[in-house]
Amino acid sequence: MKENSFVSTDDIRSAFSAAMSAMYRTEVPAYGTLMELVGQVNAETLAADPGLRARLEDTDSLERISEERHGAIRLGTPAELSMMRRVFAVMGMHSVGYYDLSTAGVPVHSTAFRPVGDASLKTNPFRVFTSLLRLDLIADETLRAEAEQILSKRQIFTRGAIALTEKAEKEGGLDKVDAERFVAEALETFRWHDKANVSPEMYHRLHGAHRLIADVVSFKGPHINHLTPRTLDIDAVQARMPDYDIAPKAIVEGPPTRKCAILLRQTSFKALEEPVSFQSADGSWRQASHTARFGEIEQRGIALTPKGRALYDELLNASRQIVRPAADGSNAAEYEEALADAFIPFPDTWAGIRAEDLGYFSYSLTSRGRNTKADASKSLDSLIADGLVQFDPIVYEDFLPVSAAGIFQSNLGDDVAQEFVAGPNQQRFEVDLGAKVLNEFDHYAGIEQASIADCRQMLSSAEAAE
Ligand code: OOG
Numbered sequence: 001m002k003e004n005s006f007v008s009t010d011d012i013r014s015a016f017s018a019a020m021s022a023m024y025r026t027e028v029p030a031y032g033t034l035m036e037l038v039g040q041v042n043a044e045t046l047a048a049d050p051g052l053r054a055r056l057e058d059t060d061s062l063e064r065i066s067e068e069r070h071g072a073i074r075l076g077t078p079a080e081l082s083m084m085r086r087v088f089a090v091m092g093m094h095s096v097g098y099y100d101l102s103t104a105g106v107p108v109h110s111t112a113f114r115p116v117g118d119a120s121l122k123t124n125p126f127r128v129f130t131s132l133l134r135l136d137l138i139a140d141e142t143l144r145a146e147a148e149q150i151l152s153k154r155q156i157f158t159r160g161a162i163a164l165t166e167k168a169e170k171e172g173g174l175d176k177v178d179a180e181r182f183v184a185e186a187l188e189t190f191r192w193h194d195k196a197n198v199s200p201e202m203y204h205r206l207h208g209a210h211r212l213i214a215d216v217v218s219f220k221g222p223h224i225n226h227l228t229p230r231t232l233d234i235d236a237v238q239a240r241m242p243d244y245d246i247a248p249k250a251i252v253e254g255p256p257t258r259k260c261a262i263l264l265r266q267t268s269f270k271a272l273e274e275p276v277s278f279q280s281a282d283g284s285w286r287q288a289s290h291t292a293r294f295g296e297i298e299q300r301g302i303a304l305t306p307k308g309r310a311l312y313d314e315l316l317n318a319s320r321q322i323v324r325p326a327a328d329g330s331n332a333a334e335y336e337e338a339l340a341d342a343f344i345p346f347p348d349t350w351a352g353i354r355a356e357d358l359g360y361f362s363y364s365l366t367s368r369g370r371n372t373k374a375d376a377s378k379s380l381d382s383l384i385a386d387g388l389v390q391f392d393p394i395v396y397e398d399f400l401p402v403s404a405a406g407i408f409q410s411n412l413g414d415d416v417a418q419e420f421v422a423g424p425n426q427q428r429f430e431v432d433l434g435a436k437v438l439n440e441f442d443h444y445a446g447i448e449q450a451s452i453a454d455c456r457q458m459l460s461s462a463e464a465a466e
């Protein structure tokens with residue numbers, strides 16, 4: 001009886017994603033402008049490519065796109081990270097993937113909280129790229145201790161959010177009234193606060209150690225720093241941003257423009273300089289500014305197998321050996337050319353990607369397959385050759401560390417490229433998180449395998465029905 005009255009975690013996530021989008025639209029109006037531009041470009045892309053529209057419709061992927069977005073936050077302590085995990089779990093979002101950004105000069109390591117499983121992703125794929133500050137990378141020990149002290153005093157979750165999370169854990173879900181309250185309470189954690197937690201002097205010192213440290217430590221909570229809509233043509237959006245008075249970053253991160261989109265391409269507009277005030281020792285507030293929040297768009301392509309991903313990493317590295325993108329955009333055209341050249345060896349047809357086992361596909365019966373008697377035990381290749389089974393790319397739902405570092409850096413200013421000695425520390429991250437992060441490859445492989453099993457099952461039952 002009780003379980004029947006629970007709102008599904010998918011519905012809570014959808015409501016939360018919509019509430020977050022509405023909040024960010026009022027906080028950062030340029031985000032609203034970007035959403036409009038993306039909506040327009042997506043409509044034009046679909047109108048110009050009826051084949052794409054049909055494939056998206058057939059795979060139940062069209063509807064999710066206009067509602068699709070990801071956000072990002074940066075947390076300060078292990079306790080914040082583990083509580084965040086529990087809050088996201090109420091919305092059916094789990095930690096997938098581990099990203100070390102220290103090698104790219106950003107003192108954080110990160111994961112993505114997102115839905116897993118085909119049905120949940122199709123309902124609403126809302127994700128939050130979540131970083132944990134690595135205070136161990138602050139060289140100045142006094143400053144590190146002070147930062148820890150400041151962070152230990154803040155509470156980024158409301159009492160209501162904590163109580164409702166505990167209730168959902170204990171009872172197995174939330175009813176309608178509680179779910180609505182939960183969304184409103186959880187949203188508070190992501191809100192912008194223009195009154196800082198620290199004195200102007202402390203902000204200055206934290207900023208001196210690294211801008212990102214100042215952004216995490218100085219405020220009452222981990223304000224959402226961007227929300228990213230998904231576009232079907234990122235080059236078109238990038239080219240049209242200036243018409244809307246939005247200045248894009250110099251280059252699009254990720255793979256080059258291709259016919260068959262792979263992984264993830266992202267671009268952003270620079271963080272805004274926003275008024276904030278700091279409280280001095282005498283209690284008076286002093287006005288200053290802080291840059292943290294920005295806008296980003298992304299285009300998602302096929303999820304790659306470990307083999308495909310290794311090839312992607314190799315080709316990206318090769319192109320960066322030739323031209324490293326300069327932060328000021330002065331060599332953007334050369335970089336794009338080097339990138340396109342480097343990626344020539346990566347097949348650019350779905351059949352080619354599939355033949356070389358570079359990407360994950362979802363298999364389904366063609367209309368012929370649904371109406372023909374067939375031997376379901378034949379190889380997948382021959383079922384495809386016989387026109388009974390077709391394949392569509394599985395969308396990449398995750399992030400890319402080199403791209404993420406590029407997005408971080410374009411928003412932190414160009415003067416902060418620091419080298420940190422520490423490498424990845426997934427074990428430590430998992431201890432702080434209080435759980436293991438899921439492996440994204442296993443997840444895609446599972447979706448692919450299930451689709452193959454479904455095809456075989458349907459073919460054999462069609463056979464039995466004859
Ligand atoms: C996150 C930057 C990374 C992405 O989509 O890869 C990112 C941040 O700035 O907190 O947004």
Ligand code: NI
Pocket residue numbers: 070071072129226228296407
């Ligand atoms: Ni992002």
